[in-house]
Amino acid sequence: MKNLIVSLLILVFSVPAFCQTDEAGIKQTVISFFDGMRKADTAMMRSAIAKDVVLQSVANKKDGTTALVTESMTDFMATVAKPHKDVYDERITFNDIRIDADLAMVWAPYKFYVGQTFSHCGVDVFQLMKTDRGWKIIYIVDTRRKDKCVE
Incomplete structure (x- = not known):
């Protein structure tokens, strides 16, 4: 009985780990992507993404349509790699992360x-896939605006 209780406690405390x-x-994968962008280091950016990554934006057109x-x-x-004087700095907040098996x-x-x-x-929304080389970004979609920024 004592071994069963110890085994259950180990299981319960190891799952969150x-x-x-x-x-x-x-x-770390998402941070590496943006660190690469800040450094204009496309090799670092590539290390965070899957080969066939998709990049999209939900945009508001001038006529009011989306x-x-x-x-x-x-x-x-x-x-990003083109020489530029100022750093491209996307400052994100990790608001919600959801994981199911090899999808996040x-x-x-x-x-x-x-x-x-x-x-x-x-807002950036990332879809990631767990690979034999770690988590890789497979899809990025974002919104863009000048005001009403989420804190």
Whole structure:
């Protein structure tokens, strides 16, 4: 009986540790992506993404309608790698992380700065997949606006 109780206690306390490890790995993947962007280091950015990552934005058009805009990750990285005077700094807050087996979702409000100048804000939503090389971003979709930023 004593062994059964000890085994159950070990099981109960080890399950959150596994979840924390996945959550930490997920956060680190997203952080690496943005650290790479701040450093204009596309190799660092690539280390955080899957080969066929999809990059999209939910955009408000001038006529008031909403559109889903798909961007090329290759073009995005070329923009990041192009010499620029100011740092591209996307400051995110990890608001919600959900995990089911090898799939994870991150909901992250952000504020984007060029150097010290505020540009826009919104929410990034990341989908990640656990691979043999760790968590990789497979999908990014965001919103963009100039006001009503989430704190």
